[in-house]
Amino acid sequence: MSENAKPTACILCNQNCGILVHQDQEGNYTKIIGDKEHPISKGYLCQKATRLNFYQKQNRLTSPLKRKDDGTFEAISWDVAIQEIADELVRIRDTHGGHTIAYAGGGGQGNHMGGVYGSMLRAACDTPYLYSALAQEKTGNFWVNGHLFGRHNTNYCEALHDAEYVMIIGANPIQAHGFPQARPTINEISRNKEKTMVVVDVRKTETAKKADIFMQVKPGKDAFLLAAMLGYLIQNGMENKDFIAKHTVGFEQIKPHFQQVPIAEYATIAGIDENTIKEVANGIVNANTFALRSDLGIEQSHNSTLNAYLARLLFLITGHFNRKGTNCLHNFLFPLIGHSKSAAESGVVTRVTKMQGIGKLFPPNILPQEINTDHPERLRALIVDSTNPVATYANTQAQREAIEMLELSVVIDVAMTETAQAAKYVLPAQTQFEKMESTFFNLEFPRNFYHLRHPISKPLENTLDEPEIYHRIVTAMGEIPKSFPILATIAKMDRRFPKLKLLPLALGMATKVNPKWNKYQLLILKETLGKALPYSYAKAPGAFIWVACQIFTKKYEKQIRRLGYKEKGYALAEKLFDKILNSKSGTLISEHTYEESWDLVRHKDKKVHLEIPEMLQWLDDLPNKQFVAEKRARKYPFNLLAGERRSYNANALFRNPEWRKKDVEGALKIHPDDAAEYHIEKGDWVVCSSNVGSITIKTLITDEVPRGMLSMPHGYGFSYEGHGVRTTGAIVNELTSLEECDPLAKTPYHKNVRVRIEKIEEPVSI
Ligand SMILES: Nc1nc2c(c(=O)[nH]1)N[C@H]1C(S)=C(S)[C@@H](COP(=O)(O)OP(=O)(O)OC[C@H]3O[C@@H](n4cnc5c(=O)[nH]c(N)nc54)[C@H](O)[C@@H]3O)O[C@H]1N2
Ligand SMILES: Nc1nc2c(c(=O)[nH]1)N[C@H]1C(S)=C(S)[C@@H](COP(=O)(O)OP(=O)(O)OC[C@H]3O[C@@H](n4cnc5c(=O)[nH]c(N)nc54)[C@H](O)[C@@H]3O)O[C@H]1N2
Numbered sequence: 001m002s003e004n005a006k007p008t009a010c011i012l013c014n015q016n017c018g019i020l021v022h023q024d025q026e027g028n029y030t031k032i033i034g035d036k037e038h039p040i041s042k043g044y045l046c047q048k049a050t051r052l053n054f055y056q057k058q059n060r061l062t063s064p065l066k067r068k069d070d071g072t073f074e075a076i077s078w079d080v081a082i083q084e085i086a087d088e089l090v091r092i093r094d095t096h097g098g099h100t101i102a103y104a105g106g107g108g109q110g111n112h113m114g115g116v117y118g119s120m121l122r123a124a125c126d127t128p129y130l131y132s133a134l135a136q137e138k139t140g141n142f143w144v145n146g147h148l149f150g151r152h153n154t155n156y157c158e159a160l161h162d163a164e165y166v167m168i169i170g171a172n173p174i175q176a177h178g179f180p181q182a183r184p185t186i187n188e189i190s191r192n193k194e195k196t197m198v199v200v201d202v203r204k205t206e207t208a209k210k211a212d213i214f215m216q217v218k219p220g221k222d223a224f225l226l227a228a229m230l231g232y233l234i235q236n237g238m239e240n241k242d243f244i245a246k247h248t249v250g251f252e253q254i255k256p257h258f259q260q261v262p263i264a265e266y267a268t269i270a271g272i273d274e275n276t277i278k279e280v281a282n283g284i285v286n287a288n289t290f291a292l293r294s295d296l297g298i299e300q301s302h303n304s305t306l307n308a309y310l311a312r313l314l315f316l317i318t319g320h321f322n323r324k325g326t327n328c329l330h331n332f333l334f335p336l337i338g339h340s341k342s343a344a345e346s347g348v349v350t351r352v353t354k355m356q357g358i359g360k361l362f363p364p365n366i367l368p369q370e371i372n373t374d375h376p377e378r379l380r381a382l383i384v385d386s387t388n389p390v391a392t393y394a395n396t397q398a399q400r401e402a403i404e405m406l407e408l409s410v411v412i413d414v415a416m417t418e419t420a421q422a423a424k425y426v427l428p429a430q431t432q433f434e435k436m437e438s439t440f441f442n443l444e445f446p447r448n449f450y451h452l453r454h455p456i457s458k459p460l461e462n463t464l465d466e467p468e469i470y471h472r473i474v475t476a477m478g479e480i481p482k483s484f485p486i487l488a489t490i491a492k493m494d495r496r497f498p499k500l501k502l503l504p505l506a507l508g509m510a511t512k513v514n515p516k517w518n519k520y521q522l523l524i525l526k527e528t529l530g531k532a533l534p535y536s537y538a539k540a541p542g543a544f545i546w547v548a549c550q551i552f553t554k555k556y557e558k559q560i561r562r563l564g565y566k567e568k569g570y571a572l573a574e575k576l577f578d579k580i581l582n583s584k585s586g587t588l589i590s591e592h593t594y595e596e597s598w599d600l601v602r603h604k605d606k607k608v609h610l611e612i613p614e615m616l617q618w619l620d621d622l623p624n625k626q627f628v629a630e631k632r633a634r635k636y637p638f639n640l641l642a643g644e645r646r647s648y649n650a651n652a653l654f655r656n657p658e659w660r661k662k663d664v665e666g667a668l669k670i671h672p673d674d675a676a677e678y679h680i681e682k683g684d685w686v687v688c689s690s691n692v693g694s695i696t697i698k699t700l701i702t703d704e705v706p707r708g709m710l711s712m713p714h715g716y717g718f719s720y721e722g723h724g725v726r727t728t729g730a731i732v733n734e735l736t737s738l739e740e741c742d743p744l745a746k747t748p749y750h751k752n753v754r755v756r757i758e759k760i761e762e763p764v765s766i
């Protein structure tokens with residue numbers, strides 16, 4: 001085993017814990033340990049990271065592929081693939097308009113560099129349509145944040161470790177993490193007698209078992225629970241009046257809506273004892289510090305956008321915000337998302353379903369409807385990068401059908417995914433350990449960090465990194481020249497004498513002469529500055545981070561210098577850039593004071609705007625809301641949690657089931673009494689059907705789920721033997737529907753899928 005363990009990060013969840021990877025001579029990852037030098041994870045790892053060799057050594061795409069008329073694929077050269085794709089994009093753009101082209105993905109849990117340069121391809125196609133997995137979970141949050149704090153891309157972190165009173169709602173951090181060192185943090189809170197941990201979940205999860213107070217809420221009824229809690233606080237005048245006066249506007253407008261909340265009735269609907277609701281509300285008010293963590297359990301469930309609003313009100317009206325030990329806004333080196341204008345401000349909407357973007361993202365649930373129609377402005381081309389819509393977007397069948405209808409579909413991936421199998425062109429990418437990569441999941445406060453990961457493995461022959469793929473397509477579309485010899489020479493000089501600012505000056509002049517180049521500045525930098533950098537691999541991302549550092553320094557000079565930097569302005573940006581390039585384990589980039597977190601509010605008055613009329617209306621209508629799932633309950637007696645985070649699933653990142661040490665088939669959890677009613681015994685198999693489709697799945701009998709509820713993981717059922725058909729487990733989205741989603745954000749109700757089951761003999765494996 002090599003003694004030279006190389007630093008990088010785990011790519012399996014948004015924590016991106018720092019890791020040190022040992023390899024053998026064939027490049028197998030023989031040992032993976034936590035990297036103590038990583039500024040946030042500090043050596044922490046969970047069990048999944050140690051199995052990353054199954055990602056690196058998976059069955060890879062080894063050549064660009066083109067689908068033939070008979071449905072099979074032929075290998076073609078990069079040059080042919082790039083030119084054909086570019087020609088088709090130009091044809092579709094110039095004949096039907098850029099708005100008939102869309103882009104999906106651009107990054108998963110570990111790779112956001114592709115997305116940055118993917119925006120250059122969107123610019124070349126002249127399309128605003130970016131579909132994202134984030135728009136099937138977080139866009140309701142972004143929308144609410146936009147109203148409360150001023151922009152969709154104002155985000156807060158959850159300082160659970162410093163809080164005296166903690167509430168975790170619809171999240172299972174012991175399995176899913178979601179904040180640094182989740183397991184030790186939860187264990188510490190659980191053991192500490194001075195701290196209280198409340199968990200609100202429908203299942204008795206690994207996290208719930210460690211709670212001081214477990215509120216086992218009825219599926220999809222969190223809005224009632226939260227409204228009851230807020231109603232109790234407001235009806236009893238328990239809000240934090242000083243905080244409200246100093247930091248917020250609009251409290252008087254929201255107050256009457258909570259004054260009329262029938263607490264006892266809502267408690268019954270939520271399935272929670274009224275006294276427990278009052279106890280927790282009192283606990284929050286009386287605590288010095290309170291922090292709240294929420295995730296998919298309230299995002300992919302009924303009333304999800306309202307849930308986002310109510311959850312935020314809970315810490316806002318009790319004054320637990322932007323202080324140590326509470327939820328705090330944070331900065332970004334580069335914002336993960338953008339801000340969309342509303343319809344009233346003439347923001348972009350989609351052409352078929354008229355969906356408005358949130359955070360500049362569009363939701364997977366409308367994608368098939370935007371394609372599979374005879375609407376003249378339907379989508380005709382789709383570029384897919386780092387996402388597998390057929391398997392991970394709602395309704396697998398509808399997604400596949402839509403993709404097969406497109407005039408042009410391109411999948412950029414490392415593996416032959418379900419979506420690739422339905423596409424016209426498939427382009428082989430390098431893995432996240434073969435190129436410079438990073439994410440913008442730098443979501444920490446008061447000290448934020450950034451980790452630019454260096455490649456640790458030699459790229460597989462005939463694969464490319466995404467920035468290069470986008471560069472080639474944009475060039476082949478005729479938007480920019482292949483190379484920039486003069487700028488490249490200036491870039492080399494610029495690196496020797498950065499103080500002279502030669503490159504920014506030259507770039508400014510070049511874009512004045514060629515205004516069209518303006519929107520491709522990152523690609524131009526990749527070809528000029530990127531090539532002048534000391535690391536051959538730093539080409540693309542290195543160049544982009546140079547720009548990010550310039551912008552970041554303009555905003556946060558004081559906070560960067562607090563880390564000990566002596567420089568100012570441009571020189572400080574150069575220094576930070578240098579530090580990032582040279583810190584293979586990641587580095588801190590800024591340090592705020594808690595008081596300064598108020599500067600991160602984007603409303604001009606720097607106050608939180610509590611009143612959101614659409615949400616208050618929704619709150620008033622809560623008792624009258626009827627969900628399709630509830631209407632379907634007779635025919636489909638079970639509520640399925642379609643997509644549980646477990647110890648061996650990681651979104652769609654592993655295809656070969658051998659990576660799993662347990663739960664190889666991804667079992668369907670069922671309560672013992674329900675199992676008895678259906679004569680299901682240990683290890684039995686069932687067919688599970690929704691109004692959309694059916695799957696075959698093994699059962700696991702456990703009282704972790706309540707009666708009437710079933711739970712299955714996502715991330716199963718992928719084909720993995722070459723481009724063949726071997727699969728293990730079931731694709732969860734065979735059961736989920738496009739229509740059952742939040743009315744505002746269109747985020748799916750994956751945690752509320754109505755199904756029925758039927759026991760069968762064990763299926764013969766294929
Ligand atoms: N092991 C593992 N970890 C992961 C991932 C993975 O694939 N595998 N994926 C990562 C990603 S992309 C994400 S977004 C996060 C998601 O992380 P989480 O949201 O924490 O994970 P989930 O298991 O999807 O759902 C959270 C909890 O919501 C509960 N729940 C379901 N319905 C309801 C409800 O109506 N009300 C309430 N209060 N709770 C409900 C479920 O029982 C579950 O315990 O995990 C990340 N971490
Ligand atoms: N029913 C149901 N559906 C769900 C969920 C659920 O709970 N229930 N969870 C949802 C959530 S929260 C999320 S975040 C999504 C995740 O869904 P996706 O975003 O689709 O999944 P990922 O696993 O992030 O990435 C998918 C693809 O990236 C490819 N890939 C890996 N590395 C690279 C690389 O370096 N370059 C390129 N080009 N490709 C690469 C992988 O091979 C894989 O095909 O799933 C969602 N879908």
Ligand code: SF4
Pocket residue numbers: 010011012013014015016017044045046047048049177
């Ligand atoms: S999967 Fe585990 S090791 Fe990997 S980033 Fe997430 S918490 Fe860290």
Ligand SMILES: [Mo]
Pocket residue numbers: 133137
């Ligand atoms: Mo996610």
